[in-house]
Amino acid sequence: MSFLKHKRSVSDIWPIKSKTVLIRVDFNVPIHNGVIAKGADARIKACLPTIRRVIDQGGKAVLLSHMGRPTGYKYALLSQSPSKHAQVLQLWQSEKGQELTTFFSLLSGPEKKKILNWSTKSSEGFRLSDSNGAGKTDLFASLDVQEKVTLLQRFIKETDEDTMFPQLRQYNGFKEELTLQPVAVRLEELLNAMPEYTSKTVVKFAPDCMNAQDEVSALKPGEVLLLENIRFYSDENSKDESERLAMAKHLASLGDYFVSDAFATSHRHSATIVGIPRVIGHGCCGYLMKREIEAYADLLGEPPRPIVAIVGGVKVSEKIVLIENILPQIDNIIIGGAIAFTFLKVQGYSIGNSFNQSGQSFTDTYGRHKTNIDELAARFLSKAKTHNVKVLLPVDHICHVKCEGTNTPWVTADANVPEGYMSLDIGPKTIQLYRSCIESSQTAVWSGPMGVFEIPTFSTGTFVVAKAMGDGTQDRGLVSIIGGGASATAARICGHDGRVSHISSGGGASLDLLLEGKNLPGIRVLDDL
Known part of the structure; x- marks a missing residue:
């Protein structure tokens, strides 16, 4: 396996001052109620040296990672429908415990009436008008969680929302357990806890990995940006290579260099594993990746x-x-x-x-x-x-x-x-x-x-x-x-x-x-x- 040793590493990228470096990491760590499980941040810690190398050289680090196995949305569908895209974003950013009501609130008046007519409060819903502000969302919010789940499951089965919002099928109502936002918080803590660094490192978060141009443009040298879960888009592991390539091209446009520190997913042909370096025309190992493949080559x-x-x-x-x-x-x-x-x-x-x-x-x-x-x-x-x-x-x-x-x-x-x-x-x-x-x-x-x-x-x-x-x-x-x-x-x-x-x-x-x-x-x- 000596072929593994002969790969460029992040140390070989030069110069990177003021350049944007896309770093594919594996931050798929267990999170419960928005909190990373105790002692379960080893994957985050393992990537700190690579991130530090980039920002210490004046680069801008943009991190891409997956979390869990959501069904994901098709980027092509959302990119063609700005209103649906906005709806998805609001779902992702909704406050915990409010995601079912948030989904309901973004539907049209007739759709809301249809759902309420199936509910235990159908008589009250029947009296409400189709217009905005009539109280339909408040009435839906007063239902218990299980009834909300049942109603929305019926709704997505009977409409084309079944294809647009597969998470509602999979998780009985969209939940935020697969967001990477808690990881961004922990990553900033870990970077600033390294004793050899006294200046504060800022870790920002982009709530939509495929609509992060503004957040990337606003990055300053030495800052870090973590993109939201890339598997919120099914294109990442799509059966259709053209869909994976389209996602890779979009993400590749955000950066100047590509670094892979995600050994655990290096056996996949994913958009962010294989697609991005092919589009950019180069790619190198992060320190974790380099250490892994050298260890295997030796052992x-x-x-x-x-x-x-x-x-x-x-x-x-x-x-x-x-x-x-x-x-x-x-x-x-x-x-x-x-x-x-x-x-x-x-x-x-x-x-x-x-x-x-x-x-x-x-x-x-x-x-x-x-x-x-x-x-x-x-x-x-x-x-x-x-x-x-x-x-x-x-x-x-x-x-x-x-x-x-x-x-x-x-x-x-x-x-x-x-x-x-x-x-x-x-x-x-x-x-x-x-x-x-x-x-x-x-x-x-x-x-x-x-x-x-x-x-x-x-x-x-x-x-x-x-x-x-x-x-x-x-x-x-x-x-x-x-x-x-x-x-x-x-x-x-x-x-x-x-x-x-x-x-x-x-x-x-x-x-x-x-x-x-x-x-x-x-x-x-x-x-x-």
Whole structure:
């Protein structure tokens, strides 16, 4: 993997004084009620050196990031309808708890009347006129939240708003849980907390990433601007390459240089990952990106065998194609977490109420393939045998009737989960099985927890995996890499993060690069030295 080392970095951009530098970062951190979860700002901290490099040289840093997986609006539709664009902006900027009423208030008089006629206060709504100021919004505001949700869901199903406002379908009413505004606040705190800097750094926020020309123009040298969630526009990961390119061209027009510090998403062909550097005609690594790919080049040029891939997490649809592709490169694969239950179910085991995706269909990012997940799971197990890869699945479970803590969890005797129960962690026999596999390996790559480790009752399996990797690294030189995300968080919580070879900021990108040796699209597009 020596090809990875020969990439330009942000240090190679010169001069950048008074220039605008677009920096693609990954600030996809957990936020609840507008507050970043305690200790969950590691991704923000990891990008501070790159941002500092730009602003310390007198550059203007414009940051682009995604947050979560909103359905997103089509930029082409909004750009053709200024009124709809304004409506969306007001939704994004509405005060918390008011977003449903805000949406209602922006509808026409007849639309408001139609909705109110379906409500429990239809008789009062019937008496109100269609004109503005008649009191329809106040009447809607007096309804309870669940009724508002039900009414708006019915409205979008019966009108073309279903295509314009998919967030209302997905989140039962548009919510602001996916805004990056709290990240801007935390980023400014972190930049100004760096002890070597005494002058205050300003971090501004643009509430619409595709309408940020004014905010960018107003930036002064040494200032930072964070754009709102780029996935609020579906063009970012559109199946249509022309839509991704159109978004990339628009955003590229805002800057002079492009820097990528988002390793975790470098396996995607997104508008802001691949499109922008192609449009600008150049791109370089941020310090986080550079550190990641150099670490992999050093550690896994020729990984010692046997190699075990440890895969957990929630959705098998997000990882099944990837883990199928890496079968020729590995010797063993450990599967835990919720994704294990689709595999167990296709083998005939009972899984109770455990989360699974059995029976669902899987479509890849750009809509090229659509397959039943059960068929994919069965095909994976068959392919693993063909490649002589041993697949380790849970042989017992720690269960409860709800996903909450308990002092009396149910430990199953075998791989079957009783009716009425859900598995929330791997059981003691499985723990020993998985630990033994790691102990007999020379290379271990881990992506995804074994259970709901955030709840102490169900943290043992995940923490044992972290300890086994740490012990192996320290005691016998195991090459151990944790692929970021929840796995990295778990390793930090149980104190083994500093005992492994490397902790990545990427999940899927890590497995792609580490085990397939792929020159990922988000890395390939960047300039060589």
